[in-house]
Amino acid sequence: VKLKEFDLPTTTLAAARAGESWALEAFYRGCSAPAYTLIRRIVVGAAAEDLLHEAFVDAFRALPSFDGRAPLGIWFRAIAVRRCLMHLRSPWQRSRAWLREVPQRWNDGDGGPGDEAIGHDAPGAPSDPGETIDLQRALAGLTPVTRLVVWLHDVEGYSHDEIGGLFASTASFSKSRLARGHARLRAALRPEPAAEVATCPCSTP
């Protein structure tokens, strides 16, 4: 289930707003895996579990004011993204940022910081496990802000304006970060199969 598509039945949502434990648990069970994936793709390291917990605590407190105009998952996604941003902006994290940005060479599976983000996959991984692992490592090797921009734009469907707004900046900021992130992730993609290359119209003179 994609986080942005998640919603609760009306009665369950009403019970969750009223603080009923069973309904809040249904909310947690439905959202925790996709929200954890989102957080884990943005935040490298063990902080993801705490951020997920804090995002749910925030959501449970704010649930009575949820107006239901958008699906619950979209509302919760905004809370989770805000938690990630707060984490990345914390003085401690920012002072450590250089540690994560310099050592690209550590991302070769030798236990360096990039390996933390690989995580444990749920069942249903795509057909090319090599490409999946390379891509996860390459993603973990990006700077935190670039990683956040790439994930929010390419996977969560945020617009450049929305991402720029998160950083009190413009859409151009988001576009330049995305282009930089894409260029760095290119190496993780496997070459196209030969048959597809032959039929590609761009390969003909």
Added chain:
Amino acid sequence: MSLLDPLSPAETRRLRAALGALPDLQPPDGWRRLSMTRHSPLPRPARALIGTMAIAGALALLVLGALLRQFDGAMVSSASAAEIATLQARSAALESRLAALPERRLVRGGSALTTVALQDRILLVDEQLSDQDVRRRDVHARALWQERCELLNTLLKVRAASAADITF
């Protein structure tokens, strides 16, 4: 092909598809911890203290709200868009001056800590300024832009002093 070359449309599509196809990650079951956080009762004296403080706070807010309402019209009119535009221009000018200062690889520990603290406060202000509700309310936006200018000004002084420090 260098790192700076942009991706072709086909590469971009492939990359997005590959990112979207990455598997979900499974968190450890955190429901127990979450429900304990929700239900953790505070000791009775703490609850009584919080209750008293809440009532006192609510009363104070009521009085303050009544006082502020009298001055609200005047405050909103004074916080005009022109003032905000002036502060934004000043903020941009200060940022340009900051960018023009030479970067020093070695700085005193105290200066570095002050710089980081100021940058963090600027980030916090930026975060609040990105809030749509704040942007709609001129009074809040003006106060935040004012604070941003003051922080940038202080940061400029710290950086300038650090740049001029040739003994380090």
